[in-house]
Amino acid sequence: MSWGFLRDLLSGVNKYSTGIGRIWIAVVFIFRLLVYVVAAENVWKYEHDEFECNTKQPGCENVCFDHFFPVSQIRLWALQLIIVSTPSLLVVFHVAYRENREKRHNQKLYRSPGKMDGGLLCTYLISLMLKTGFEIVFLVLFYKLYNGFRVPRLVKCDMRPCPNAVDCYISKPTEKMIFLYFLVATSGVCIVLNVSELSYLIFMYSIKCYLKTFSKKQR
Amino acid sequence: MDWGALQTILGGVNKHSTSIGKIWLTVLFIFRIMILVVAAERVWGDEQDDFICNTLQPGCKNVCYDHFFPISHIRLWALQLIFVSTPALLVAMHVAYRRHEKKRQLRKGDQKCEYKDIEEIRAQRFHIEGSLWWTYTSSIFFRLVFEAVFMYAFYFMYDGFRMPRLMKCSAWPCPNTVDCFVSRPTEKTVFTIFMIAVSSICIMLNVAELCYLLIKFFLKRSRKAGNPKHHPNHETKEETKQNEMNELISDSCQNTVTGFSS
Numbered sequence: 001m002s003w004g005f006l007r008d009l010l011s012g013v014n015k016y017s018t019g020i021g022r023i024w025i026a027v028v029f030i031f032r033l034l035v036y037v038v039a040a041e042n043v044w045k046y047e048h049d050e051f052e053c054n055t056k057q058p059g060c061e062n063v064c065f066d067h068f069f070p071v072s073q074i075r076l077w078a079l080q081l082i083i084v085s086t087p088s089l090l091v092v093f094h095v096a097y098r099e100n101r102e103k104r105h106n107q108k109l110y111r112s113p114g115k116m117d118g119g120l121l122c123t124y125l126i127s128l129m130l131k132t133g134f135e136i137v138f139l140v141l142f143y144k145l146y147n148g149f150r151v152p153r154l155v156k157c158d159m160r161p162c163p164n165a166v167d168c169y170i171s172k173p174t175e176k177m178i179f180l181y182f183l184v185a186t187s188g189v190c191i192v193l194n195v196s197e198l199s200y201l202i203f204m205y206s207i208k209c210y211l212k213t214f215s216k217k218q219r
Numbered sequence: 220m221d222w223g224a225l226q227t228i229l230g231g232v233n234k235h236s237t238s239i240g241k242i243w244l245t246v247l248f249i250f251r252i253m254i255l256v257v258a259a260e261r262v263w264g265d266e267q268d269d270f271i272c273n274t275l276q277p278g279c280k281n282v283c284y285d286h287f288f289p290i291s292h293i294r295l296w297a298l299q300l301i302f303v304s305t306p307a308l309l310v311a312m313h314v315a316y317r318r319h320e321k322k323r324q325l326r327k328g329d330q331k332c333e334y335k336d337i338e339e340i341r342a343q344r345f346h347i348e349g350s351l352w353w354t355y356t357s358s359i360f361f362r363l364v365f366e367a368v369f370m371y372a373f374y375f376m377y378d379g380f381r382m383p384r385l386m387k388c389s390a391w392p393c394p395n396t397v398d399c400f401v402s403r404p405t406e407k408t409v410f411t412i413f414m415i416a417v418s419s420i421c422i423m424l425n426v427a428e429l430c431y432l433l434i435k436f437f438l439k440r441s442r443k444a445g446n447p448k449h450h451p452n453h454e455t456k457e458e459t460k461q462n463e464m465n466e467l468i469s470d471s472c473q474n475t476v477t478g479f480s481s
Contacts, residue, residue, distance in 0.1 A: 058400070
């Protein structure tokens with residue numbers, strides 16, 4: 001029970017997505033989830049053990065680490081992945097509700113429960129907006145918490161019980177920075193995909209509506 | 220045998236739950252079990268190794284750690300999740316018992332049995348009424364009790380939900396009072412508050428489900444008492460719509476997630 005669960009969840013959503021939606025799922029699987037599991041997790045694995053301060057004062061390292069990393073970047077990354085994938089469940093719930101309704105009435109109420117029209121289109125658009133919103137929120141959170149996406153080699157710490165100001169060294173700063181930029185880039189790509197899918201769907205729907213009213217007027 | 224086993228067991232219960240029950244199950248899996256496994260366990264992974272006391276006295280660190288953390292947060296959460304998931308098994312057992320009875324009827328060749336074969340019985344979804352309603356309602360009640368008990372235990376054991384950076388320890392064999400520093404206190408506080416928030420959401424969902432079931436029960440009773448000679452074929456248009464709404468609310472969202480389907 002871990003990332004496999006999220007993978008199953010997203011595979012279930014794949015059926016009801018548009019083409020761009022499927023590209024989004026592929027990007028999330030390959031460039032975010034897979035990269036997280038096989039690479040990024042190991043980079044941050046010993047972040048606390050390898051965080052060294054130039055002092056023998058017991059407790060100083062703990063306090064300084066806690067001060068500079070209130071929530072570890074890798075945990076934020078994991079939370080982002082989980083929360084950004086969750087709005088897709090709304091679509092799955094809605095389709096299940098439609099299928100259930102058809103079964104209950106023993107008649108065909110919809111052209112196809114999975115077809116994107118009417119209420120399901122609305123749900124899909126809401127899920128897209130939520131996904132984009134969450135991505136942006138997490139990127140802003142990252143930026144605010146760590147003053148940008150750079151990871152410095154050296155930080156100066158003067159929290160109690162450290163005596164005066166103490167030099168503390170972060171482990172693998174360059175590698176962490178590269179992965180953070182990678183995270184930002186993939187988040188950006190996902191935001192672009194979501195926004196283009198949103199615009200495409202709204203555009204198609206408006207054209208449909210316009211053609212309908214136009215043909216009605218003609219009659 | 221791990222959290223996947225719990226997922227398999229609870230997935231079977233999902234079919235017979237109300238829609239609020241299905242939302243509760245989703246919240247449990249995604250925001251509690253998954254967060255516990257992929258994030259929280261890593262945060263608490265080095266809790267004893269990086270618990271540092273300002274002393275060279277052997278044994279002092281161990282004793283102080285044990286004094287301040289009688290049972291680790293992670294273990295408490297795991298226990299909470301197991302206890303909170305277990306009442307759903309009552310429902311699963313009741314459904315299995317009913318299925319067993321129907322199969323027995325089928326084998327005896329009972330005229331009353333409305334099923335034609337074992338497969339149909341296995342696929343049958345039972346409505347929450349009669350004795351199953353009592354089992355289901357008591358399972359929700361027990362869930363609520365366990366959630367509340369664990370939340371209180373957390374609050375009581377750790378004096379609130381904040382994790383302090385520094386703890387002063389004077390347990391034997393530490394000489395006088397010794398400063399001990401906890402590892403990652405802010406991250407732990409963030410995750411503790413997150414887990415408490417999700418617990419509260421689950422409690423609210425359970426309360427809502429309980430209220431819904433009770434309201435449905437009393438409405439049904441009052442309808443039966445109010446119309447003793449009511450013939451089902453003469454239902455008014457409004458009543459049909461109301462019945463349809465009630466059934467939709469209670470039976471919607473079947474097989475919501477492929478991981479749950481059974």
